[in-house]
Amino acid sequence: MKKPLELQVNGAVKTVEVDPEEPLLYVLREEFSLNGPKFGCGLHQCGSCLVLVDGEASYTCRIPCASFEGKKIQSIEGLSNGDKLHVLQEAFFEVQAAQCGYCVNGMMIAALELLEGNSNPKMQEIKSALNRVICRCGTHSRFIKAVKKATSSNSNL
Amino acid sequence: MHLPNTDRRTFLKTTGQFLIGFNLFPLLNCSPSEKDPNILQAYSGIPERPHGGRDLIDSWIRLDAEGHVTVLTGKKELGQGIRTALIQIAADELEVDIQRCHIINGDTGQTANEGYTSGSNSIEGSGKAIREAAAEAKFFLLQLASAKLECSLEDLNLSDGTIEGLQNKKTSYWELLDGQYYEKTISGEAPILDNKRHQYVGKPIPRADILELVKGKAHFVHDLRLPDMVHARVLHPPTYGARLLSIDKAKVEALPGVLGIFVDGSFIAVIAEREFQAVKAWEKLKESTVWEKPSINPLPDRLFADMRSKAQKPEIIQENPNISEKLNNSPIRLKSAFQRPYHMHGSAGPSCALAKWEEEKLTVWSPTQGVYPLQSTLADLFQVELTNIRCIGVPGSGCYGHNGADDVSAEAALIAKAFPGKTIRLQWMREDEHQWEPYGSAMIMELEAGVSKEGMIQAWDSKIWSDSHSTRARGDAGHFISARYLENPFEFKKGGFSGGAYRNAIPLYDIPALNLKLFNYDGPLRSSALRGLGAYANIFALESFMDELAETSDMDPFTFRINNLKDERAIAVLEELKSKTNWNAMGRSGNEGYGIAFAKYKNTAAYFAVMAEVEKDPERKSFKLTRMVGVIEAGQCINPDGIINQTEGGMIQSASWTLIEAVKYDEHGFLSKDWNSYPILRTNDVPEVEVYVINRPELPPLGAGEAAQGPVAAAIANAVFDCTGTRIRELPITAEKINW
Ligand code: FES
Ligand code: FES
Numbered sequence: 001m002k003k004p005l006e007l008q009v010n011g012a013v014k015t016v017e018v019d020p021e022e023p024l025l026y027v028l029r030e031e032f033s034l035n036g037p038k039f040g041c042g043l044h045q046c047g048s049c050l051v052l053v054d055g056e057a058s059y060t061c062r063i064p065c066a067s068f069e070g071k072k073i074q075s076i077e078g079l080s081n082g083d084k085l086h087v088l089q090e091a092f093f094e095v096q097a098a099q100c101g102y103c104v105n106g107m108m109i110a111a112l113e114l115l116e117g118n119s120n121p122k123m124q125e126i127k128s129a130l131n132r133v134i135c136r137c138g139t140h141s142r143f144i145k146a147v148k149k150a151t152s153s154n155s156n157l
Numbered sequence: 158m159h160l161p162n163t164d165r166r167t168f169l170k171t172t173g174q175f176l177i178g179f180n181l182f183p184l185l186n187c188s189p190s191e192k193d194p195n196i197l198q199a200y201s202g203i204p205e206r207p208h209g210g211r212d213l214i215d216s217w218i219r220l221d222a223e224g225h226v227t228v229l230t231g232k233k234e235l236g237q238g239i240r241t242a243l244i245q246i247a248a249d250e251l252e253v254d255i256q257r258c259h260i261i262n263g264d265t266g267q268t269a270n271e272g273y274t275s276g277s278n279s280i281e282g283s284g285k286a287i288r289e290a291a292a293e294a295k296f297f298l299l300q301l302a303s304a305k306l307e308c309s310l311e312d313l314n315l316s317d318g319t320i321e322g323l324q325n326k327k328t329s330y331w332e333l334l335d336g337q338y339y340e341k342t343i344s345g346e347a348p349i350l351d352n353k354r355h356q357y358v359g360k361p362i363p364r365a366d367i368l369e370l371v372k373g374k375a376h377f378v379h380d381l382r383l384p385d386m387v388h389a390r391v392l393h394p395p396t397y398g399a400r401l402l403s404i405d406k407a408k409v410e411a412l413p414g415v416l417g418i419f420v421d422g423s424f425i426a427v428i429a430e431r432e433f434q435a436v437k438a439w440e441k442l443k444e445s446t447v448w449e450k451p452s453i454n455p456l457p458d459r460l461f462a463d464m465r466s467k468a469q470k471p472e473i474i475q476e477n478p479n480i481s482e483k484l485n486n487s488p489i490r491l492k493s494a495f496q497r498p499y500h501m502h503g504s505a506g507p508s509c510a511l512a513k514w515e516e517e518k519l520t521v522w523s524p525t526q527g528v529y530p531l532q533s534t535l536a537d538l539f540q541v542e543l544t545n546i547r548c549i550g551v552p553g554s555g556c557y558g559h560n561g562a563d564d565v566s567a568e569a570a571l572i573a574k575a576f577p578g579k580t581i582r583l584q585w586m587r588e589d590e591h592q593w594e595p596y597g598s599a600m601i602m603e604l605e606a607g608v609s610k611e612g613m614i615q616a617w618d619s620k621i622w623s624d625s626h627s628t629r630a631r632g633d634a635g636h637f638i639s640a641r642y643l644e645n646p647f648e649f650k651k652g653g654f655s656g657g658a659y660r661n662a663i664p665l666y667d668i669p670a671l672n673l674k675l676f677n678y679d680g681p682l683r684s685s686a687l688r689g690l691g692a693y694a695n696i697f698a699l700e701s702f703m704d705e706l707a708e709t710s711d712m713d714p715f716t717f718r719i720n721n722l723k724d725e726r727a728i729a730v731l732e733e734l735k736s737k738t739n740w741n742a743m744g745r746s747g748n749e750g751y752g753i754a755f756a757k758y759k760n761t762a763a764y765f766a767v768m769a770e771v772e773k774d775p776e777r778k779s780f781k782l783t784r785m786v787g788v789i790e791a792g793q794c795i796n797p798d799g800i801i802n803q804t805e806g807g808m809i810q811s812a813s814w815t816l817i818e819a820v821k822y823d824e825h826g827f828l829s830k831d832w833n834s835y836p837i838l839r840t841n842d843v844p845e846v847e848v849y850v851i852n853r854p855e856l857p858p859l860g861a862g863e864a865a866q867g868p869v870a871a872a873i874a875n876a877v878f879d880c881t882g883t884r885i886r887e888l889p890i891t892a893e894k895i896n897w
Contacts, residue, residue: 001413019413019433026433035380036373040505041587042436045832048505077373089371096363096798099806100236100555101370101377102506108371130840134832136505137236137555138809140843142802 006069009034010078020066025049027065028075036076036105040134047106047133051075057113057132076108088112091150092143099137106133111147120151208269214297214341216269217290218247224318224331226251226258228287231271232279233263233526234366236555237862238799239279241364245357245795246284250291250350253318253330255357263528263550273527273629280795280858281762289343296347301333352793352854359854361798378524378551379509379584386511387416388432389572389583390439392425393593394642396826397683398451401425405445409438418442419575422644426572428581439586452824453681460681461496464601464622468676471620474659477670483616487607489709495604495698496887498819499682500597501835506554507585508561508594512569514577519546523566524553530631531563535570538634538647557810559629559685560594561585567630567637591835592827593638596820597687598624598680600658602698612710614721616670619662619699624680626657626690638683651679657690661867664699665757666721682820689866692758693811694888696867697874700754701886704875714753714875715740724757726764726790729851731755734766734788737849748773749783750880754871758864763791764851765864767808769872770844773880779892780880782812782844782873790851791861800861801848807865808846813838815870817889 002017009032016031028034028051040048042061049061052074079086085093088108098104107130114121114129121129126147130140208216208229219227228247234240240260248255261267271283299320303310306322314321318330352358369376394401401423409418409427414434419426427442429435455463477483484490511522519539525531528548536543548566556562569583585593601622607615628651630636635649659675687693707717715735722728734753735741743751750773755766770784789804817836821828829835870888878884883895 022431022433026431030431033382034373035375035377038377038379038506039584040507041831043587043831043833045587046505075373076371080372085371092371093363093368096361096367096802098236098364098367098370099238099802100505100552101367102504102554104370105373127840127843132839134505134837134839136503136557136810136837138806138813138838138843139802140809140838140840141805141846144840144843 009073021064023062024060024065024068034075050106050109055116057109088150091146095142095146097142097146099139103133103135107143211269212342214290214294217287218294222331222335228260229268230262230283231268232283233550234552237803238364242795243287245362246288247291249355249358250288251295252315265528265532266547270529281860292347292349293343298330298333302328358795378553383580386580386582387428388435389426389428389581390435391568392442393589395448396450400449402447402449408445409441412438419572423642424639464678468622468678471674471676474673475671480616480670480672483670484607487615488610489608492605495602497600497694499599500814500818502557502560502594504554504560507590508565509584510566510569511582512573513580514573521548521566521570522551524562533632534630557688563630564638568639588830591830595683595685598684600694604702608706608710612712614668617668618672620674621659622676622678623658624678624684628685660690661692662695667723689863693866696756697870700871701874730764730766730788730790738768738786750876752872752875752879754868756868762859763861763864765789765868767868767872769876771876771880778897784845787848791859792856793854793858794852797850800850803862804848804865805846808869811866811869815873
């Protein structure tokens with residue numbers, strides 16, 4: 001059942017031996033030791049498992065890993081450059097945008113997708129972008145603020 | 158990770174120390190990144206050893222010879238920022254740089270027994286203990302310094318642990334402690350630092366763990382990866398009380414990666430090498446089992462009537478013989494009944510725990526709110542000595558009370574017992590979390606009051622119907638859900654109904670005659686502590702009713718409340734809200750409506766007042782909550798940004814409960830199984846929130862984490878009334894209930 005599969009995660013290409021039907025999320029957590037993408041529902045309802053795939057936010061909790069071959073997968077682990085934080089990471093930290101933090105990954109990935117195509121989003125655009133991610137702690141207002149801050153603090157995202 | 162499963166006595170024996178003071182061994186296994194708050198590395202900071210009782214300094218504060226301070230707390234980090242707040246307190250009291258400080262929280266192998274992290278009392282409890290321990294440690298060290306430097310205490314100058322005496326003679330905490338062990342108790346006599354000299358308390362010190370979160374560092378129990386770890390899933394019964402009739406194991410066992418299926422009565426689990434293999438096996442198990450399913454009773458349409466008719470004889474909580482007379486003599490007299498449905502904790506990440514049995518000893522890595530109660534309940538479940546169980550608290554997804562954290566921990570331990578030597582990582586599926594957590598109980602609140610011509614409340618009569626708000630595990634294994642489904646099941650005894658049901662039912666207003674009756678009700682759904690317990694619904698009712706009384710008395714809601722209050726701090730919070738919202742100048746011409754509400758949580762914790770703004774769209778027969786402004790006063794504020802963060806979160810969470818949430822079920826079982834069948838507020842519908850803090854550094858800190866829940870619900874109801882003229886007394890407050 002297992003097959004070798006070549007996946008490009010955060011810039012590095014690695015061959016893994018996995019069941020091609022296994023959803024990407026499990027492969028990222030088990031083969032790549034990522035913590036960012038998380039299991040929240042397994043139903044495409046909560047956004048905990050989001051990663052960027054060729055720049056677009058994609059669920060990973062159901063879609064088979066094989067369908068991600070040849071694509072660029074990015075997670076929040078790949079954002080910072082050595083010690084230098086990405087502007088979005090900086091903004092989230094400065095705004096202290098987290099309570100328990102379980103949803104932070106999804107919020108950041110949803111924001112990254114938005115910022116990639118729109119460096120100066122309007123309030124409603126930010127809200128809609130983050131809308132697919134469930135946050136039970138009620139940290140929404142801070143996530144919105146952090147995304148705004150990221151857009152105003154740097155033009156080259 | 159080396160995890161000695163040892164109690165203090167054995168530890169002392171093996172180290173040859175009779176007693177251990179708060180000086181510690183040098184850092185034996187200090188990793189280069191030991192300042193990293195990552196839980197996976199935090200243990201490498203200071204050597205592990207058991208605590209020696211709450212009255213020892215050592216149980217709260219440990220200093221090593223190299224300049225590190227370790228704070229220990231039995232309280233758990235739940236996303237409320239408690240770690241940062243407690244470190245701020247310790248750093249200030251010891252007068253050291255905060256960078257020196259580390260924290261270990263919730264580990265039966267190391268920290269003191271502080272019960273559950275609940276009821277917003279961590280700062281009041283643990284914070285106080287840590288402050289006193291730190292003060293005592295400093296006091297003792299200064300005495301040592303005064304002897305060593307041969308000068309009086311008054312001549313000593315302390316800065317970041319370095320102590321300077323006369324003639325430039327210097328020493329330091331770390332030097333003074335070198336190689337020696339001191340057994341010191343907390344006498345309570347050490348002077349506490351004047352709050353004016355605080356460097357950290359009262360400042361918005363950022364939470365270091367947020368930096369780790371945004372980098373995707375391991376943080377949650379979900380992220381633990383231990384050697385020999387395998388993955389488990391539990392197939393919960395289809396509904397409460399269902400019994401397994403048959404299971405076809407062969408089909409599932411044949412699946413790739415499956416290592417075993419564990420069946421004990423109606424408790425079924427599967428373990429597999431990889432997580433997804435366990436998930437697939439779990440799906441297959443569903444098809445391979447046949448159950449006998451009792452139906453749930455009463456159904457939602459009969460629930461509230463059933464509550465009234467089947468409740469037990471009332472408990473009289475407070476009684477005034479003159480109440481009927483006072484009510485009869487009041488020119489304004491009102492009576493209203495309010496309802497709240499079952500609400501869900503709905504943690505974003507499903508509950509997860511790890512467990513391992515080895516040589517008859519059990520270690521559990523758990524997101525529990527209380528490692529000690531978990532330990533004692535596990536001891537009951539397995540009928541073993543406490544000393545054979547170690548519970549290590551690891552952050553989970555936000556829990557907001559008693560969610561699935563303890564249940565999943567017990568289940569992981571049950572499975573681990575069947576597979577000794579393996580570390581079992583069990584994670585619930587979304588539907589497990591939605592269906593099996595204990596919900597916040599449905600409630601009825603019936604209120605009656607009399608008001609004088611002058612607008613002064615004369616009498617207040619409350620009746621409350623509710624199921625239990627605390628069925629937490631406290632030593633009886635029957636409180637773990639799956640223990641009830643074993644071949645030899647543990648009985649669940651609900652025990653006394655807790656005071657949680659009438660929390661905040663007694664108004665803080667100055668009322669001469671009060672009655673309060675509680676009707677305990679054994680409801681159809683599993684219930685337990687959800688953030689605020691009964692306070693959420695009681696304040697919703699009480700503060701909605703206050704608006705009804707103000708309206709009937711033809712008085713402004715602020716004025717009516719303030720006139721009936723004596724508590725100066727309560728009045729100050731309301732006055733601040735009034736000025737921050739510019740209440741008197743607020744336009745009321747358009748489609749907007751405004752409502753306010755206030756409470757002092759538990760009548761002993763933080764003061765909170767809030768204004769909600771709603772906007773209606775009469776064409777579309779809908780309304781939207783657009784803005785909320787809150788003012789909170791929690792005595793001395795340890796970390797203003799922490800309080801604001803938690804209060805904003807509480808406001809949004811409560812708005813979600815209030816506007817759209819209600820657990821649904823029918824006779825066959827749960828209908829609220831996921832985020833589509835139990836939606837919660839998302840960013841598109843979240844209102845703007847503003848929070849202001851009144852800091853009173855001269856007063857003791859008060860618990861603030863649950864203060865917002867109740868007032869927000871009432872403020873929304875009051876705003877909807879202001880805007881539409883419809884008084885909604887049955888939660889949730891939806892557009893269909895408005896009389897357009
Ligand atoms: S886990 Fe993928 S959307 Fe919820
Ligand atoms: S911060 Fe806890 S779920 Fe969003």
